[in-house]
Amino acid sequence: MTEQQFIPQAYSNKVSQGTVSWESPSNIALIKYWGKKKDQIPENPSISFTLNACKTTTVLSYTKKEETSDFDFEVYLDGKHKPDFQPKIKTFFERVLVYLPFLKEFTFKIETSNTFPHSSGIASSASGMSALALCLMSLENQLQPEMTSEFFNQKASFLARLGSGSACRSIEGDLIVWGANTTVKGSSDLFGVKYTYAVHENFKSYQDTILLVDKGEKQVSSTVGHNLMHGHPFAAQRFAQAHDNLAALKPILESGDLEAFIALIESEALTLHAMMMTSMPYFILMKPNTLEVINKIWAFRKETGLHVGFTLDAGANVHVLYPKAEAEPILEFVKSELAVHCQNGQFICDEIGFGAKALINNK
Ligand code: DP6
Numbered sequence: 552m553t554e555q556q557f558i559p560q561a562y563s564n565k566v567s568q569g570t571v572s573w574e575s576p577s578n579i580a581l582i583k584y585w586g587k588k589k590d591q592i593p594e595n596p597s598i599s600f601t602l603n604a605c606k607t608t609t610v611l612s613y614t615k616k617e618e619t620s621d622f623d624f625e626v627y628l629d630g631k632h633k634p635d636f637q638p639k640i641k642t643f644f645e646r647v648l649v650y651l652p653f654l655k656e657f658t659f660k661i662e663t664s665n666t667f668p669h670s671s672g673i674a675s676s677a678s679g680m681s682a683l684a685l686c687l688m689s690l691e692n693q694l695q696p697e698m699t700s701e702f703f704n705q706k707a708s709f710l711a712r713l714g715s716g717s718a719c720r721s722i723e724g725d726l727i728v729w730g731a732n733t734t735v736k737g738s739s740d741l742f743g744v745k746y747t748y749a750v751h752e753n754f755k756s757y758q759d760t761i762l763l764v765d766k767g768e769k770q771v772s773s774t775v776g777h778n779l780m781h782g783h784p785f786a787a788q789r790f791a792q793a794h795d796n797l798a799a800l801k802p803i804l805e806s807g808d809l810e811a812f813i814a815l816i817e818s819e820a821l822t823l824h825a826m827m828m829t830s831m832p833y834f835i836l837m838k839p840n841t842l843e844v845i846n847k848i849w850a851f852r853k854e855t856g857l858h859v860g861f862t863l864d865a866g867a868n869v870h871v872l873y874p875k876a877e878a879e880p881i882l883e884f885v886k887s888e889l890a891v892h893c894q895n896g897q898f899i900c901d902e903i904g905f906g907a908k909a910l911i912n913n914k
Contacts, residue, residue: 552741557650557706562694568614571689575682575907577605577673578720578727579759579862579870581816582796583823586780586789590646591716592740594780595793596730598800599720600757603904605667607678610911611686612660624659628669643680643714650710651687653694661686667899673761674864676773680714681707681721685907707907708742715773719743724905726750726804734798751807756875756902760885763897764840765867771827771834776865779830789826809874813852813860816872820863827865838867840892845869847888857881875902 578599586594616623622644626636640661648654661683667673688707692698704722712719712729719742720727726746728735737744780786796815803811827834841863848861848871859873859881871889873881882900890896 552705552739554741557709559650559652559691559695562653562691564694564696566613566615566690566693568612569690569693570610570612570911571686572608572610572910573682573685573689573907574606574608574910575678575685575721576724576904577602577607577667577675577678578717579872580717580720580819580864581862582793582800582819584716584729585777585823585826585865586783586786587716587777591712593716593730594786595790596728596732596735596738596797597717597720597793598726598728598746598797599717600759601721601724601727601904601906602759602901604901605665605673605678605761605899607663607665607675607682608910609679609682609686610660610662611683611690612662613657613690615657619655622655623657624661627660627662629664630662640683643683646713647687647710650706651691653691654687657690668766673763673868673899674717674769674773676715677718677721680718681711681907684708684711684714684718685722685909689909705742712742716777722907725903726754728797730793732794732797734794734801746804748801749805751805753807753809753874753876754804754812754903758871758873758875758878758881759901759903760871760873760882761899761901762844762869762871762885762889762893763895763899764844764869764893765838766894766897769866770836771865773865776827776834779832780826783826783830785826785829789822792822809858813858813872816862817860820861823865824863836866837863841867841869843892844871844889847892851884851888855880859884 578601580597580599582598584593584597626633684707708719708722727743728738729743731740857877862870
């Protein structure tokens, strides 16, 4: 596929007004996307678990305008008008206009809500942008009913990527790869694809308990963070390493080797933070409690032999990952030992999910 293939022909149907709605989940990268080129093209491949509980629900209402004018939309979060969300969505609309030429022909109302608190430090961009992309695809599907569901999902992922890179991995589940590479056939820089190779039982229903170590505003926006990889002294090695790690992950996923899995994902997480520490300007995104948690996870793992590991995003929160079969003692450990390092003792229990769901009037 090329970008050109997502530019529609003249639409066959007319639509005057309606409402569509989707819920779309967040995702957690095992191999991290960090560094991008123009037009949200990733510098290296990434792979993620789609999540289940952390999600955004978006309702998109649309009315055809008398005349085509500039973009015309309002955004609401939990029922409250949010003019401050406007610029980000306007930028998104501008980026995708060539692929969705109807955008200036309608007045839109975008109503959105998240299952996780807005100020939890959990990024809502992956679930939010994917939910919006899916709603827009449902409208396009009404304008152009002859569309396969494969194309629908692919274009939704393609559009979501233009909103936020990691959002392209939230359309489907349970393991999604984004970024062209030689390990996963059919992989693309333009959209996420399902990981269709053998995956051992150990990884089915994998658990992700998200420790809210720091709920504050992000210290470094992801755009600034990605840009720090331009001219970074270790960039080339890092991008090559991500390809190697993806190749190494394939036999691990197949065999169910939990020790090797944990070593790989923890190394990925710490490498992401190492990139931030060795860029110019440099940042430390972990907090003292992040390190307390990591050390406790390592000690607990050594003592019990249980397969608990962690990953991090570009922030202080810790994702505690473990197989469902070991959930009981590990969750007990989270409650008794790790919750004290979370703000107000807060953590969110999530697990692998299977992607977005249509709620109203969709294909
Ligand atoms: C550390 O997708 O938030 O979570 O494309 O600028 O919106 P933009 O960045 P974003 O970056 C996410 C980076 C990460 C790793 C990952 O999810 O792969």
